[in-house]
Amino acid sequence: MITVVYFAWLRERIGTGREEIETQAKTVAQLVAELSAQDSYHAAAFADLRAVRVAVDQVLCDFDTPIAAAKEVAFFPPMTGG
């Protein structure tokens, strides 16, 4: 079981901010492929990965990052704080 969380327009496009999923994905990229195959909402959210950032267990990382031991993966657009 892994928790996947979404923020900003990814959350709106997918229709939820949080889901718990069973996955065999070994990397963030594999997880994205699995989620995109699930339905058109996920597919739309992940259509352009250049517009998507990812954090594994609250640490910014890239799509090659392993998630075998991860508890939480977060997807969101580039940050706009400050």
Place this chain on the structure above:
Amino acid sequence: MITVVYFAWLRERIGTGREEIETQAKTVAQLVAELSAQDSYHAAAFADLRAVRVAVDQVLCDFDTPIAAAKEVAFFPPMTGG
């Protein structure tokens, strides 16, 4: 008649912050030469002109600046504000 004012260690070395003088000097440099010839206090204050800054009528300028129409010439060390 021209007013000459001094600040910081120039004021202390010369022993006054302000003097009114009659001068035929046409430039700041000529005024400095006249003042230096006056007594050892002025001479000491103007011994190293690299350490002296000048303002004519409250505007920073250099030693070649004409003072024919000037009302006030100020001598002081490099500023240390802020």
Place this chain on the structure above:
Amino acid sequence: MICVQSAPFDLGDIANRFAVAQAGAGAIVTFSGVVRGDGGLLALEIEHYPAMTLPAITDMVDGARARFGLLDAWVIHRYGRLTVGEMIMMVATSAPHRKDAFAGAEYLMDYLKSRAPFWKKEHHRDGAAWVAAKDSDEALLARWG
């Protein structure tokens, strides 16, 4: 001090509290960000990632302190709905000399802008839209190497 809060804060109060805590500092810099009413903006909605926000800002503050020899650095960042003229966030830095206090504040701002997990949505009369990240902000971040 790092605060992530929905409540407003008082710039003057924070600046004074920061200043009295800075024995040994010769230079104190504050930055505050304010909601601008450009293009008929009615309100700004700020979302964040609570589990990540505080750790991410803590890393930035630690990085700024180490890199510029800051004596201290505070960050306050709000989330939720903010109207035009309200303060979104502020940073305060202190250092023995002004160059480091300025650089520390700019470094923190550049990181907060592009690496802290906040997202802004602009509400106008005719709808709402997420603010896109700017290339110019990435360029500012890149100067820190």
Place this chain on the structure above:
Amino acid sequence: MICVQSAPFDLGDIANRFAVAQAGAGAIVTFSGVVRGDGGLLALEIEHYPAMTLPAITDMVDGARARFGLLDAWVIHRYGRLTVGEMIMMVATSAPHRKDAFAGAEYLMDYLKSRAPFWKKEHHRDGAAWVAAKDSDEALLARWG
């Protein structure tokens, strides 16, 4: 607002008064300089050239506003005897974006440090000495071309 005064000022009060006056600003920066107690310093004595101080600072503020598109800039600078921990001076700048507000404040600080007619004398237990201008401050000023 430009104030040259012997009286203390309240950073927080000035920062808040500045902020409320800045309609349209997205970014507000303040800098405050504090007397540091390095090397057993007891007090700082600041002399200035009253007839020149206000015109010189006005020129710097006008220069900063024009160069960085500042919406506003305030300067407060004290003179007279100041003890360790007291605030010597502050600047506040505002601009639509942070880069200009920061640059405007740094520009003003660099000019105030080396071109405004103030001179500092340090009082120690065993005497007093005028502070020498630093090459590093001239170097900072040189970056503005």
